[in-house]
Structure formats: C-alpha cells, structure tokens
Amino acid sequence: MSTMAATETGTDAPEASTAIAGMRARIDEIDAQLIALWQERASISQHVGKTRVASGGTRLVLSREREIMDRFRADLGPDGTQLALLILRAGRGPL
DSSP states (O other): OOHHHHHHHSOOOHHHHHHHHHHHHHHHHHHHHHHHHHHHHHHHHHHHHHHHHHTTOOSOOHHHHHHHHHHHHHHHOHHHHHHHHHHHHHHHOOO
C-alpha cells in the first residue's frame, strides 16, 4: 500500500484500507442525507413559526420544544439534548 493510501485511511493494510474507504463512502452518503433532512426540517419549522405568528399565536411553543428535547435525549442520551437544541435553533432562530 502506498504512503498516500495509508494517509487517507490511516492504515497500510490493503483489506482494512479498502473496508475503511467503503465505510467512509457510506458515511458521506449518510452525511448528505442528514444535511438535506436538516435543511428540510428547518424550512418546515420556519413555516410553522411564521404561520403561528401570522395567526396571532406565539413565536414558539415551549412544551413542544421540551417534547422534542425529551425524545432526542431518550433515544440518544445526553448528546441528544444538545443535538435537539441545535435542530430547534435551526428552525426558529436563537431565543
């Protein structure tokens, strides 16, 4: 295996290098899907907020945000809370 391949995958072992390259390709696909879903969710959330405010409602519903954070924490642990906060902010903007 060349030095370049070892640099790219972190190993000189050909089988491991091939496996790592394949897994990284799948990670890149997943990342693209996550980004697209993030953008779609933020857009929908922004529309929800605009619709709510235009109809005389509040800018946000704290009970709904708590529900989302609780679900993420239950499924993902402590990091889930942080992820939920970022996702919520992307949709509604900073508090």
